[in-house]
Amino acid sequence: MNWTWFHKLGSPKWFYQISGRWLPWLAVAAVLLIAVGLVWGLAFAPPDYQQGNSFRIIYIHVPAAFLAQSIYVMLAVAGLVGLVWKMKLADVALQQAAPFGAWMTFIALLTGAIWGKPTWGTYWVWDARLTSMLILLFLYFGVIALGNAITNRDSAAKACAVLAIVGVVNIPIIKYSVEWWNTLHQPATFSVVAKPAMPFEMWMPLLIMVLGFYCLFGAVLLLRMRLEVLKREARSSWAQAEIRAQLEKTP
Amino acid sequence: MSGVFFLLMRREARLLFRRPAELANPLVFFSIVIALFPLAVGPEKQLLQTLSPGLIWVAALLAVLLSLDGLFRSDFEDGSLEQWVLSSHPLPLLVLAKVLAHWLFSGLALVLLAPLLALMLGLPVRCLPVLLLSLLLGTPVLSLLGAVGAALTVGLKRGGLLLALLILPLYIPVLILGSGALQASLQGLPTSGYLLWLASLAALAVTLTPFAIGAGLTISVAE
Amino acid sequence: MLFENLDLRLGAGEMLQVSGPNGSGKTSLLRLLAGLMQPTSGDILLNGQPLAGQRSELARNLLWIGHAPGIKGLLSAEENLAWLCALHHPATRSAIWQALAAIGLKGFEDVPCHTLSAGQQRRVALARLYLDGPRLWVLDEPFTALDKAAVAQLEQHLAAHCEAGGSVVLTTHHSLTLKPAGYRELDLGRVA
Amino acid sequence: MSFASFGEFLAMGNHGLYVWSAYAISLAVLGLNVALPIMARRRYLQDEARRLRREESK
Numbered sequence: 001m002n003w004t005w006f007h008k009l010g011s012p013k014w015f016y017q018i019s020g021r022w023l024p025w026l027a028v029a030a031v032l033l034i035a036v037g038l039v040w041g042l043a044f045a046p047p048d049y050q051q052g053n054s055f056r057i058i059y060i061h062v063p064a065a066f067l068a069q070s071i072y073v074m075l076a077v078a079g080l081v082g083l084v085w086k087m088k089l090a091d092v093a094l095q096q097a098a099p100f101g102a103w104m105t106f107i108a109l110l111t112g113a114i115w116g117k118p119t120w121g122t123y124w125v126w127d128a129r130l131t132s133m134l135i136l137l138f139l140y141f142g143v144i145a146l147g148n149a150i151t152n153r154d155s156a157a158k159a160c161a162v163l164a165i166v167g168v169v170n171i172p173i174i175k176y177s178v179e180w181w182n183t184l185h186q187p188a189t190f191s192v193v194a195k196p197a198m199p200f201e202m203w204m205p206l207l208i209m210v211l212g213f214y215c216l217f218g219a220v221l222l223l224r225m226r227l228e229v230l231k232r233e234a235r236s237s238w239a240q241a242e243i244r245a246q247l248e249k250t251p
Numbered sequence: 252m253s254g255v256f257f258l259l260m261r262r263e264a265r266l267l268f269r270r271p272a273e274l275a276n277p278l279v280f281f282s283i284v285i286a287l288f289p290l291a292v293g294p295e296k297q298l299l300q301t302l303s304p305g306l307i308w309v310a311a312l313l314a315v316l317l318s319l320d321g322l323f324r325s326d327f328e329d330g331s332l333e334q335w336v337l338s339s340h341p342l343p344l345l346v347l348a349k350v351l352a353h354w355l356f357s358g359l360a361l362v363l364l365a366p367l368l369a370l371m372l373g374l375p376v377r378c379l380p381v382l383l384l385s386l387l388l389g390t391p392v393l394s395l396l397g398a399v400g401a402a403l404t405v406g407l408k409r410g411g412l413l414l415a416l417l418i419l420p421l422y423i424p425v426l427i428l429g430s431g432a433l434q435a436s437l438q439g440l441p442t443s444g445y446l447l448w449l450a451s452l453a454a455l456a457v458t459l460t461p462f463a464i465g466a467g468l469t470i471s472v473a474e
Numbered sequence: 475m476l477f478e479n480l481d482l483r484l485g486a487g488e489m490l491q492v493s494g495p496n497g498s499g500k501t502s503l504l505r506l507l508a509g510l511m512q513p514t515s516g517d518i519l520l521n522g523q524p525l526a527g528q529r530s531e532l533a534r535n536l537l538w539i540g541h542a543p544g545i546k547g548l549l550s551a552e553e554n555l556a557w558l559c560a561l562h563h564p565a566t567r568s569a570i571w572q573a574l575a576a577i578g579l580k581g582f583e584d585v586p587c588h589t590l591s592a593g594q595q596r597r598v599a600l601a602r603l604y605l606d607g608p609r610l611w612v613l614d615e616p617f618t619a620l621d622k623a624a625v626a627q628l629e630q631h632l633a634a635h636c637e638a639g640g641s642v643v644l645t646t647h648h649s650l651t652l653k654p655a656g657y658r659e660l661d662l663g664r665v666a
Numbered sequence: 667m668s669f670a671s672f673g674e675f676l677a678m679g680n681h682g683l684y685v686w687s688a689y690a691i692s693l694a695v696l697g698l699n700v701a702l703p704i705m706a707r708r709r710y711l712q713d714e715a716r717r718l719r720r721e722e723s724k
Contacts, residue, residue, distance in 0.1 A: 042689070043675060046668050054681035060692045083466070103699055107692045114688040118681050138420040145416055149407050154514070155474040159403045162466050163417060166399055169459065170421050173452070177424040181431065216696065223703040227710060234714075243714045258560050262549070269548040269586075330542030333510055338561040339533035473511045 010087045012229045013238045019222045026219040033212030040205035048202075054118040057111050059206055063213035065108040065129075068136060069171075071101030071217065075143065076168035079161025089225075091157030092232070094164065095147055096224040100217060102140035109133050128182035132175050139167045255340050256348045263352035277318035277357055278364055284310040285368045296373050303372035304433030307382070308389075310368075311361055312422055315390060318357050319397035320414055322350070323405040323468065332405075332472050343461035346468065350398045350461075351391075358390040374437070381436035381446070388449040389429040395460040396421050402467030406474050425452060477503070477662060480516075486609070487656045489632065489642040494662030500645040501541065501614055503662065507643060508538045508612045533562065537608045541615055543599030547588030551579055551598045554587060555605075563607045573604035578624065592619040603631060611635065613644040626651075 041059035048055035075094050082090035112130050113123045124130070143160050150156035198206075233239040267274055288306050289299060299306075326332045335345050365386055366379045374382065400418035404410035432445035477499050484490055492500045505511040506518060509525045509532055518525045520532055545554050552570055559565040565573075574583055577597045587595055596619045603611065611632075617625050629652040632642050636654035650657075669675040678685045 038689075042685075044668060047679065052681060053678040054684055056678070056685050057688045060688060064692070100699055103695055107695055111688045111692060114684050118684050135420050135423055138416075142417040142420065145413055146403060149404070149409075149413055150474065152474045154512070155406075155470050158470045159467065162399070162463055162470065163403060166396075166421065166460075166463050170424070173424045174420075177427040177448075181427045184431065216700075220699055220703060223700075223707070227703060227707045231710065243711065244718075246711055247715050247718070255560055258557065262553070262557050265553070266546060266548050325546075328542065329546060330540045330544040331546070332544075333538065333540050333542075334544040334558060334561055336510060337508065337533060337536060337538050339530050340561065473505075 010085075010089055012089065012233050013236075015089055016226060016229055016233075016238075016242070019226055023219060023222050023226075026215050026222065030212055030215035030219050033208050033215060037205050037209035037212050041209060045202050045205050046199070051119060054115060057115040059209045061108055061111040061115060062206060063210045064104045064111065065133065066210055067213050067217055068101055068105040068108050068133065071097055071104060072136060072139065072164070072171065073168055075101065075160075075164040079164045082157060083161050083165075088232075089229075091154070091161070092225050092228050093221065094160055095157060096228055097217075097221055098140060098143050098147065098160070100220055100224075102137065102144060104213075104217075105133055105137040105140055109137060126182070128179045131182070132178050135174055135178070136171070139171075143167070256344060259345060259348040260352040260355075263349060264356065267352075267356050273321070274357055274360065277314045278360055280317055281310055281314040281361055281364060282368060284313060285372065289372070300373040300375075300437070303369060303374045304430040304437060306372060307365060307369055307374075307433070308426055308430040311365065311386060311390065312393060312419075312426060314361055315358065315393040316397055316415055316418060316422075318353075319394065319401045319418075320411045322353060322398055322401040323471075324410075327405045327471065332468055336469055336472050342465035342468065346398065346402070346464040347457070347461040350394055350464070353398075354391050354394040358394055362386040362390060374433075378433060378436045381432055381442050384446055385429045385432040385442075385449060388446065388453050389425045392425050392449075392452050392456040393422060395456040395464075396425075399460055399463045399467055402464045402471060404471075405468070406471040425449070428452070482660065484610075484641050484643065485656075486639045486641055487636050487654075489636045489644075489654050489657045491650065491657070491659045492643065492645045492662060493647075493659060498662040500662060504612055504614050504643060504645060505540075508536060510538075535608050535610050537562070537602060537611045539599055539602065539611075539613050539616060541618075543596070545587055545595055545598050547595075548586060550584045550586055551590070551601070552583045554598055555601055558602060559605065563605070565605050569605055570601075573601040574598075576604045577601045578627075593621055593624065596620055597624065600628065603628075603635070609640045611640065611642045611644075613642065615645055615647075617646050617648060 037059060042056055045056070045059075047053045074097055078090040078094040078097070081087050082094060109130065112133065116125055116127075116130075117123050143163055146163055147156045147160045150159055230239055230242065234243070285306060288302065292298060292302065323332065326335075335342060338345070362383060365382060369379065369382055370376070397414070397418050400414045401410075403417065404414050407413060428445050428449050432442045432449070435442045435445060480503075482490070492503055494500055502511065506513055509518070509529070512526070520528060520535070523531075525532060544558065549557070551574055552567075555565075555570045555573070556567070559570065571583060574580065577600055579594065579597055579601065582590060582594065587598060590598070596616075600616060616628060620628065625648070629650055632644070633652050633654040636642055636656055641656075676682055676686075
């Protein structure tokens with residue numbers, strides 16, 4: 001196996017160039033997918049036989065919840081790569097992805113609560129999924145707060161990496177214990193997401209929205225990472241040249 | 252190798268016993284928090300009994316967290332941690348000894364105090380074995396997980412609140428299983444499932460967290 | 475960014491004094507050499523191999539006394555030294571007593587360190603230099619709080635260690651009166 | 667199309683308030699997450715331009 005691409009990926013200059021080429025494609029894909037998913041989900045998908053039209057919140061709630069969980073796992077993977085292979089770019093990815101992950105968790109919680117009102121008759125129910133999401137939000141807050149509290153950039157990245165890895169090991173345990181707790185105290189709550197066999201017209205827009213959210217995350221992450229890389233490398237000649245080129249483009 | 256493990260435990264024991272006030276503080280905190288609840292919700296016996304499993308566990312969890320804030324602070328300030336990091340002995344082993352020593356003297360005292368406070372809250376005597384066993388299995392996990400946060404925040408000036416923010420979400424499984432066991436025993440249901448889960452969490456924490464604590468200390472020392 | 479383009483090599487029998495104004499990165503350089511910190515870029519080699527991969531080799535060869543030397547006020551001088559020795563290089567009780575006597579702490583062996591003066595506490599840490607141990611000493615401000623006689627004695631001890639084939643890296647603000655054959659000075663104020 | 671008229675589409679079968687508020691807030695948050703890095707980048711480039719001008723005038 002040829003590992004040169006892996007080490008190349010660690011080079012800020014190479015990353016900056018290649019990400020500049022990917023970014024427009026990701027952005028276009030995100031906008032298209034989300035637009036199609038929105039119109040399809042809001043206007044064309046059939047209403048749910050039990051919940052009526054309020055179920056259309058699913059097209060935001062589920063992609064956000066998916067993303068919230070996968071971004072946390074991504075933080076831990078980036079942290080591991082940063083700790084083991086000392087790849088600086090992984091540190092950048094960890095710190096730049098965390099706020100977006102927290103926002104996704106927030107969206108999942110908020111849409112879950114709004115959805116809860118017509119479904120359960122109240123905004124907040126201590127349902128297993130919502131509770132796990134809330135705990136995930138706290139985990140994100142921890143990573144972000146730790147990163148902000150440590151002034152040394154490298155130490156902050158490493159500390160966040162350790163915390164994210166400990167958190168990821170804990171997430172399955174937390175999820176399992178919360179589900180157990182939930183079944184003990186509220187047997188057979190009506191779960192909003194688990195539905196028997198959704199028809200094609202319902203799950204296809206959902207799939208499109210999920211893909212769109214992933215593309216959007218990719219685009220935002222690249223956007224944030226590129227700025228951070230440019231700031232970190234401001235003293236190098238390629239970054240100076242890039243800054244000058246950007247300034248000439250926008251006078 | 253195991254020699255240094257017990258030497259460190261003995262050293263920690265000496266240090267703790269030469270400043271006994273620090274051992275007593277978490278216990279006093281634990282008692283005060285427990286005493287606050289009847290004052291807040293009223294002295295009605297039935298209500299307190301239903302709430303007691305949760306109250307005891309929340310109070311114990313906060314007391315452990317409070318005692319952990321200073322776990323590595325003095326070692327960090329007087330340069331001991333630098334010596335640990337540069338030692339030829341594996342750092343995870345050293346931190347495991349340190350945390351276990353801390354638990355042995357502060358956590359265990361908490362466990363022994365808990366039945367008394369539980370009786371004051373109206374928990375029936377038949378629930379005490381489960382209370383003791385669940386705390387015995389759960390508090391080491393709390394100490395070890397908290398030590399990860401303490402290691403990561405030891406270099407920070409205002410680490411205390413941050414430590415709580417980092418660690419409390421990770422405490423949730425222990426809280427659920429511990430108070431769940433107690434509630435089950437209160438209702439006369441079998442508790443072995445909860446206790447077995449707590450035991451496996453304890454085994455997991457003893458084997459995995461020392462590495463995270465060691466990594467955290469190395470990072471804090473490097474700053 | 476503290477310093478760049480720094481290239482230094484230390485062999486047996488050499489003493490390196492790192493000097494420079496406050497904030498020039500003396501302590502950081504020493505911590506880098508001891509492996510407590512990782513450089514942002516560049517390498518630190520021990521016997522030609524990167525430091526990161528040989529922790530136990532480093533532990534066998536290095537004696538580090540930082541600005542805070544790891545002495546517990548609640549423990550006695552002997553307890554402190556016994557623990558530090560257990561952590562690094564095992565030593566017998568009589569060797570510890572001899573080392574304490576050599577640094578002028580005879581009769582203070584079992585007094586809690588917080589009752590000692592600042593200079594005496596520093597001596598407890600420095601007593602490690604009088605025990606059998608590693609060849610490379612990295613000392614951050616070892617002369618702090620010592621009186622004149624103790625400074626002279628320590629200078630002599632460091633020089634003797636270098637003559638015997640050991641190596642010393644230290645930071646200090648005072649200029650050494652006794653310089654061994656392999657003495658060099660690195661002024662970080664001029665490098666930067 | 668699962669709605670007969672635009673009015674029905676807006677009403678969402680009496681759940682309009684919930685559906686539309688959920689979508690509005692979520693899209694606003696997404697927009698914010700896109701806008702903030704773009705604005706930060708612009709601000710950084712402006713700072714750099716100012717720095718370069720200062721260096722040239724020296």
